[in-house]
Amino acid sequence: MSAIPAPSRSEPSLRDRLRADTQAAHEALDASFADMFADASGAQYRRFIAMNLQAHQAIEPVLSQSPLGRLGADGDHADRLEAARRDAEVLGIEPRAAAPFSLPRPDIFEAFGIAYVLEGSRLGAKYMSRAIKRDERLSGARWPTHYLEASSDARPFTWLLDRMAAEPAGEADMRRAVAAADATFRYFRMLCGDDDKRTTRA
Numbered sequence: 001m002s003a004i005p006a007p008s009r010s011e012p013s014l015r016d017r018l019r020a021d022t023q024a025a026h027e028a029l030d031a032s033f034a035d036m037f038a039d040a041s042g043a044q045y046r047r048f049i050a051m052n053l054q055a056h057q058a059i060e061p062v063l064s065q066s067p068l069g070r071l072g073a074d075g076d077h078a079d080r081l082e083a084a085r086r087d088a089e090v091l092g093i094e095p096r097a098a099a100p101f102s103l104p105r106p107d108i109f110e111a112f113g114i115a116y117v118l119e120g121s122r123l124g125a126k127y128m129s130r131a132i133k134r135d136e137r138l139s140g141a142r143w144p145t146h147y148l149e150a151s152s153d154a155r156p157f158t159w160l161l162d163r164m165a166a167e168p169a170g171e172a173d174m175r176r177a178v179a180a181a182d183a184t185f186r187y188f189r190m191l192c193g194d195d196d197k198r199t200t201r202a
């Protein structure tokens with residue numbers, strides 16, 4: 001008689017944990033841009049581009065010096081920081097230095113959590129860029145979409161998931177990754193709020 005295989009109860013992956021445990025943080029950030037496409041004046045879109053520009057300025061150097069390094073540094077994907085700078089220039093956003101990021105020397109699991117947020121934001125970008133192009137009020141108002149287009153390439157997010165899957169993670173590691181991802185979402189929210197008191201001119 002053949003043995004009946006035990007039902008497989010696969011443990012949640014690090015990505016599963018990150019997605020579930022930061023869902024509320026993601027929704028809070030989305031909610032603060034809920035009126036973006038209805039606001040043809042572009043004020044909300046400028047706030048969105050300014051937030052992303054400052055976040056990439058502050059976080060990219062932290063990640064590239066972390067044990068994770070630059071994701072797919074040799075790849076042919078577009079430079080998101082440079083793309084955000086181009087949009088900011090078109091939109092008349094003055095250059096600012098962002099407040100320092102709170103995790104300047106992340107270990108590998110913290111780096112996974114930070115990169116999950118930064119690279120995961122690519123997943124909504126294609127949808128947003130299409131929404132602008134479809135809407136004549138917005139495309140007619142010449143909302144520049146360099147940042148959203150550069151972000152629509154999901155490969156670096158896939159590379160990140162591959163790196164995560166290759167690193168065995170215990171419960172404490174997962175908690176550090178989730179805490180770092182939470183801190184990263186909080187950082188984005190701080191940047192998109194009334195950040196005048198927290199940033200200095202470059």
Ligand code: HEM
Nearest residue numbers: 019026029030033116117118119120121123124127185188
């Ligand atoms: C403000 C407008 C935003 C919208 C409308 C939006 C929308 C979306 C959508 C539709 C997805 C799922 C895509 C899919 O499953 O194929 C997604 C995923 C994701 N977004 Fe956003 N997003 C926004 C902003 C952001 C920002 C600014 C960040 C980071 C700071 C972010 C982080 C993430 C992450 C980490 C995921 C991946 C979740 C997973 O593990 O599947 N999003 N977003």
